[in-house]
Amino acid sequence: MAEADGKAGCGRQGALAVGLSQPAGWRSLLSITILFLAWLAGFSSRLFAVIRFESVIHEFDPWFNYRSTHHLTTNGFYEFLNWFDERAWYPLGRIVGGTVYPGLMVTAGLIHYTLNLLHVTVHIRDVCVFLAPVFSGLTAISTFLLTGELWSQGAALLAACFIAIVPGYISRSVAGSFDNEGIAIFALQFTYYLWVKSIKTGSVFWTICCCLSYFYMVSAWGGYVFIINLIPLHVFVLLLMQRFSKRVYIAYSTFYIVGLVLSMQIPFVGFQPIRTSEHMAAAGVFALLQAYAFLQYLKDKLTRQERQSLFYLGVSIAALAVFLSVIYLSFIGEHLYNYAKIHIPIIASVSEHQPTTWVSFFFDLHILVCTFPAGLWFCIKNINDERVFVALYAISAVYFAGVMVRLMLTLTPVVCVLSAIAFSSIFERYLGDDTKRENPPSEDSGDEDDRRNSGNLYDKAGKVRKHVSEQDKAEDGLGPNIKSIVTMLMLMLLLMFAVHCTWVTSNAYSSPSVVLASYNHDGSRNILDDFREAYYWLRQNTNEHARVMSWWDYGYQIAGMANRTTLVDNNTWNNSHIALVGKAMSSNESVAYDIMRMLDVDYVLIIFGGVIGYSGDDINKFLWMVRIAEGEHPKDVRESDYFTPQGEFRVDKAGSPTLLNCLMYKMSYYRFGEMQLDFRTPPGFDRTRNAEIGNKDIKFQHLEEAFTSEHWLVRIYKVKKLENREPLGHKPRVTNTIPKQKHTSKKVRVSRNAAAAGYRVM
């Protein structure tokens, strides 16, 4: 969409520009127009969710971000910094100020403040909802700048258009998705742009700008680690390639020191940059660079003999340093390993931590995934300092994106940059030279092509100087038909790309997930608003200090929408606490009741999708609860108990008795056995798992149903107090040693019923 807009704009303005004999001002006007259109297209295509549903915060983490931003705007920055949230992680509480990347909240708060200062009175929620779409425009601009530094202005404009609409980025930045990534990708791209700029110029000014941008990135997202490893890697590879220069030295020395000091100002980061292993590469490269520069200096000053002895000295020092660092890193590595071992179930349970499938590469990047290797090849073929950087960026990002699906996000910008370079080079080859050789433009292409062709003059303008000789060689054998065919093909691809992007955005990434939509056979839409219905019920009908136990996925939403205390939430920092909740969910009722009493639980909230066939419900997540609980309580909870002897996880009659009597099962299917959804299925037929449930006669001793939403999606149970009396568990003994004749008159029975009724009325 933006692509098409951009191209069209490009063409129209281009024709005008030719007519005006290309004054420099036109070029920038054109660029600005295209960038503006890209921004607009990127912004608009992110609004599907708002238009279809409403201006609402999406998903899970954004709810926390929104709640913190709200706290920030109502109480001021220092209150936010010192915010101790006693409503999260009951009874542990959470130091919010020290455990968040505050960049997002501060950015939104600042925008809100500025707007209100100008008497544009918007609610903070709207600022939060529209922050990511606005920042997507900034991302487009910084990608434009970065690509401009790497290649040509034409490629830069293409890259800006790509990043504006590429689904891989939209997935994290639709309106309402108020998450760190929304602003962090801008910071990432802008930092890289400034870094390339400082490597090119060797100017302290640009490097300091880079550090400030890096500081913003650190404040915004944990992904800053990517920067602090990629830049040292770049420097290191430059050293290996013998491309060391004063510029590199100045840029990196300044960046490392200033960046380090700045990054340590974020409370959540604190001393990590000098303690943890993922920051050690930067320190090592810094030391190496100093040593290298020192040796370079000595090389000029010393004789050959002295150099040799110095060489030995250097080698031994290096050996010692390596030895020490190995010891240190092995220590840290052990720590890291333990960390991973403990946390594996909980990290693995998060869907965005799964390895990426091939499909999702194509889904998120479409044609770009095919063209970006070409761009990479172009870069490597015409290598220089900054192209080394983009090559490393591409390679490492591809690796990380393959490891974890959420890191697709870091891959997307570089794919856009490189694909833009590839497309730009192709267009340059197949369009640009016609005018350069002063062939009549109308001779070999149609009207539309002509306009596009002229528009792409600008690609060439920035670039021709560098590669004139190559182009001359390569283009000798190309006929006009081939050129037009290739151009048409490329344009077709771009067109399909734009269509695909819009389609994916509309269908896959614009669901707020707090509001669900289902489609009827006639295509009309049903809104399932069960989540908000239930949270609102909690907000209205429970004690203000009621504690709600739920699986951690819903913690932020309960805090944000229902404003109630939660036991665990999406900030999964305390595995044992989560395991305790998991244990309560996976134990039988009486064990669970003890845990719930220990944790002062008042309500239990679960998500149940069996009625409408919602697959993301708690029963489908249940095995993760069991696994996480087993990690901490291996004696009490065993995953194998929840499978049938054949190793299946079934909820029907064949399911394991442990599963059929655990709290989560009982809460999900309480009274579900009485419900017949349609005439083809028996009562108690679970649509999500396509099975008739195995335990239809569920009774609670310590819980009672408090609320079930319209489509049974959310069920809330109240935890009862201890019984007032403890009745005998059995009937009084009757030995019948002296048989006794019962004489209960009918009249008494009637009166008894009447009494019971009277009590109920009371």
Added chain:
Amino acid sequence: MFLIDGETGRGQASLTPALARYDWLSRRVRGYVPVSADVVQGRKMAMDGSAMRGIRKRGLVMSPSLSAGFSSSVLFVLSAALLLQVVSGDGKTLVLLDNPNIRDTHSIFFRSLADRGFDLTFKTADDPSLSLIKYGQFLYDHLIIFSPSVEDFGGNINVETITAFIDGGGNVLVAASSDIGDPLRELGSECGIEFDEEKTAVIDHHNFDVSDPGEHTLIVADPENLLKAPTIVGKPTEKPILFKGVGMVADPDNPLVLDILTGSSTSYSYFPDRPITQYPHAVGKNTLLIAGLQARNNARVVFSGSLHFFSDAFFNSPVQKATPGSKRFPQTGNQELAEALSRWVFKEAGVLRVGAVTHHPVGESTPPAAYTITDLVEYSIVIEMLSEGRWVPFDGDDIQLEFVRIDPFVRTYLKKNGGKYSVQFKLPDVYGVFQFKVDYNRLGYTHLYSSTQVSVRPLQHTQYERFIPSAYPYYASVFSMMAGLFIFSVVFLHMKEKEKSD
């Protein structure tokens, strides 16, 4: 939008909606009781119907109350059970009898109740006009069931209404006998006590009275077998207790049931006129002659296996064990025990309540929105006991305060300080949501439970030490570096000029 507008973000919700909210929790909640700076929430009290009734009776005006601490959403008293207990001496009491004669045969006991101000209403158990609850209100505060053989209560009384009465805070005294009917057995099992079958009796071939006709069911119970709780059984005496009736057993794991009087080790419960073909229901010390229950809402129930126990005849009869050489007592201990039991069960004795709970940092007078770790805190609580119809400060030296976050981090004795108990202690170096908990559970006294939730937050960014002595070398290095750079720049610039001039 459906939620979160600017005003209702967090912690600003007022208490007023909470009032309506509680109506479904308990039908009898009428409002909130302001207690000092903190708000005592109705949760526990909602269970405690008697407290509520007591309030109604006295015509106290209750209104929702807000305090500064509450509106800042940090501080609240979770519950204070037993607050404002009923002063029961003037309670309306329904007495259910098998036949009107019992009123005469047990006149001493009833007179002692009437003398103490109880308003007794005598009805036969099958009176069709019986009613305990009308329009959701309890018509009586206490219930005495002296009708062991009843097979069906009249009117709208049945076991369910009686248990509802107990759950609503009513107190019940039940006397059974060997003619025990099913309703009483059911009532017993609802309360965790299992009566033996009809026609059985407690038999003891070693401790029976000389006047026993030969079945050895007129038992002389040793006062040593009484529960060691003076608030329930009165002052310890030597006088043995005469008992004739059905035995009970209780689950030893049931924390609410009290074994007020047990049989001796030679007693058992069986049909006196039958050969023993089955293992007796109760044997030895497990045989309960009198059992009590203090429910979690502090409603009290006493089950006596013997109706004769309360009779004038037993009160005044001389007693002597049939074993040779045993001492003869001119009077049984029944009267004293019955009186003490009735005092306890009708809440004249052993009734405590929590009054004002306050806590604040030492040196301040109001609680902060959140405490900071390692603050020095003073906690105080008023505990009162009902004595002669008036609330007087309770005197106990074993009341403990716990500071709990799942586990207790601090556990300390409260010291009596004027009319209240208080203690000063240092908060642990751990942040989180804690509770001040006083959980005082002693035999014969109402279960006292008060919990006050507070937040303990970590240091704020301004509260850390500014200049740490051990960091002075680093400060020195920073300033020396700055000075060095300055000098270097001067020298560098100067040198350059010099070279140029050269």
